[in-house]
Amino acid sequence: MNxxxxxxxxxxxxxxxxxxxxxxxxxxxxxxxSVVIPPCDILAExxxxxxxxxxxxxxxxxxxxxxxxxxxxEEHKIEIIHTHIFKHATAxxxxxxxYGLDVRVVMTRHLCRPAKKxxxxxxxxxxxxxxxxxxxxxxxxxxxxxxxxxxxRMTVITNSVRPDAGTWAVDLRPELGLxxxxxxxxxxxxxxxxxxxxxxxxxxxxxxKIAPPIVFxxxxxTPEGKEAYMEHLRSEVARRGLGEQVRFLGFIDRTIAxxxxxxxxxxxxxIPESFGLVVVEAMIAEKPIFFSENIPSEVITPEEGVxxxxxxxxxxxRLIRELAQDPARQQLLAxxxxxxxxxxxxxxxxxxxxxxxxxx
Numbered sequence: 001m002n003x004x005x006x007x008x009x010x011x012x013x014x015x016x017x018x019x020x021x022x023x024x025x026x027x028x029x030x031x032x033x034s035v036v037i038p039p040c041d042i043l044a045e046x047x048x049x050x051x052x053x054x055x056x057x058x059x060x061x062x063x064x065x066x067x068x069x070x071x072x073x074e075e076h077k078i079e080i081i082h083t084h085i086f087k088h089a090t091a092x093x094x095x096x097x098x099y100g101l102d103v104r105v106v107m108t109r110h111l112c113r114p115a116k117k118x119x120x121x122x123x124x125x126x127x128x129x130x131x132x133x134x135x136x137x138x139x140x141x142x143x144x145x146x147x148x149x150x151x152x153r154m155t156v157i158t159n160s161v162r163p164d165a166g167t168w169a170v171d172l173r174p175e176l177g178l179x180x181x182x183x184x185x186x187x188x189x190x191x192x193x194x195x196x197x198x199x200x201x202x203x204x205x206x207x208x209k210i211a212p213p214i215v216f217x218x219x220x221x222t223p224e225g226k227e228a229y230m231e232h233l234r235s236e237v238a239r240r241g242l243g244e245q246v247r248f249l250g251f252i253d254r255t256i257a258x259x260x261x262x263x264x265x266x267x268x269x270x271i272p273e274s275f276g277l278v279v280v281e282a283m284i285a286e287k288p289i290f291f292s293e294n295i296p297s298e299v300i301t302p303e304e305g306v307x308x309x310x311x312x313x314x315x316x317x318r319l320i321r322e323l324a325q326d327p328a329r330q331q332l333l334a335x336x337x338x339x340x341x342x343x344x345x346x347x348x349x350x351x352x353x354x355x356x357x358x359x360x
Contacts, residue, residue, distance in 0.1 A: 001079050001358060002032040006092070008084040008110075010040040011224055013190060014277055015084050015110050021162045022082075023050050025351050034076065036069075060090035060120065070099035080358050083107045090120055093127050106357060108132045108157075112274035114145035125149035130357050134159040137296035138274035155357055158298070159275040160350035163284050164256040172217070172261040176247055181212045183324040185290070186262035188219040188255045188278055191230055196268030196292065199310050201236055204245035206317040214324055216266070219249040219258055259285035263330065264323065266290040268310055275299060283341035288323060288333035290316075304337040 005023050008015040019035065027033045027050065034051040037043045044052070053072065057065045069091060073081070081103055083089040089107045096103055105128055112135075115121070125131075125147050133139040133156045178184060189195050200216050207214045222230045230248075237246050252258050255278065259265050265282035269292055276295045283289070289305035306323055308316040323329060 001355075002077055003034075003080045003082060003358070004073070004076075004078045005033065005035045006081065006083045006088040007035060007037045007043060008088070010038050010043065012042055012046065013223075016043065016046070017161075017277075018108070018110070018159075019084065020046060021347075022351075022354065023047075025162065025347065026355075029351070029355075034078075036072075057087060057091060060087045061094070062091065066091050066095045066098065070095040070101060073101050073103055074099070078103055081105050082358075084110060086116075086121070086124060089128055090124050093124060097127075104129045104358070106130045106132065108134065109138055109142060110134055110274060112138050112141045112272045115142045115147035115149075117145060117147055122148055125153075128153060130155060132157050132354075132357055133274075135275045135296050136298055137272070141272070141274075155353075157350060157353045157357065158345060159277055159280070160345050160347045161256075161277050161280055161284070162347045164254045172258070176215075176217065178215060179213075183212050183214045183264070184262045185214065185216050185264045185266050185320070186219070186259050186287075187216060187266050187268075188252070188258060188281070189267075191218070191220045191222045191233070192226065193229070194269065194271045196270045196310055197233060198236070199268045199270070199313070200266065201233070201240065201242060201246060202313045203317055203320065204242050205240055206313055207320060208242070208245060210321055210324070212324060213244075214320065215245055215247065217247045217249060217262065219252045219255070221251045256281045256285045259287050262287060264288045264290060266308075267295060268292050268308065269294045270310055272296075279305075280341055280345050283337040283345070286334045286338045288330045289337060290320060290323075300337070300340070304340050305333055 003026060005019045007019050023033045023035050035047050036055050037052055039054055039056055055065055081092045083092055089105060092105045107128055109131060131154045136156050139156050191197055204216050237243055259282050265287050267276060267278055272294045276299050279289060279295060279300050290308050291300055291305050292308060292310045306319050308319055
């Protein structure tokens, strides 16, 4: 198949990584894949090695972008346009209608929000060929506002990630001056309030005098234009005397390899997640996981991890302390999580279902 991926946003986040991994996998499977990216140096660097072209969308009705999109589809004989936000899906459908293109338009819904019904959305829902949800929770949230969309145009394809190859270049404990007896809890993600980063600071304060010592290592960076939030966090760490308990690594490429050097992973998101890819990465790394109730139960349950209440710091500290002192339970949860990934979330299973959505 000849497939186009339309990258959702500038910058690097979960949606962009989804496109990057999917494009690589489709290409390796023998399909012709091109990625349409917005003008952005970071993305141009990330997608080196894949066919790319640059196209700026100023909105769903941008006539220049729609015209160029149509011409490129015709020129390259594109069969599938896979979009990841409704703005791009609308532009692709308009290009198909206005220029008589023979192309299927597929969209992955990455968010956990109700469907919009104003303006062009009812038309879009009638004409999109397939709407993919990354989880059943994402589908339920979307349908909660009652959009008029045919059931046979929707499908749930549970999210996944490609396992990292190789190891991370940094030997974490010596790099941070941590002893082997330190219980190291890893966090990876965008550094923003919704991800529960300040809750981690509260946990660190509550666990300050625990033996064995518990240290939180946070990997990630703030979104562009939000750098002041990182400065706020660093100031809070200094003000509360948490410099030994909370360490910031900045952005890292190999999340799974990073997790393999930790004793556990924490995912304390404060808002409902559509899936939570970092949970699957922790499962692949075979680490026990502390997760909030905002991670869907179809991804992880208390059978495979430890659910913590982000409204109850004291109780969450107790649960973390208990696991840190129980190596046998750490191993049990890690094994159960890894088995859940093998049974439900492998990338081969995900890719097969994506290809089926393209064909049907």
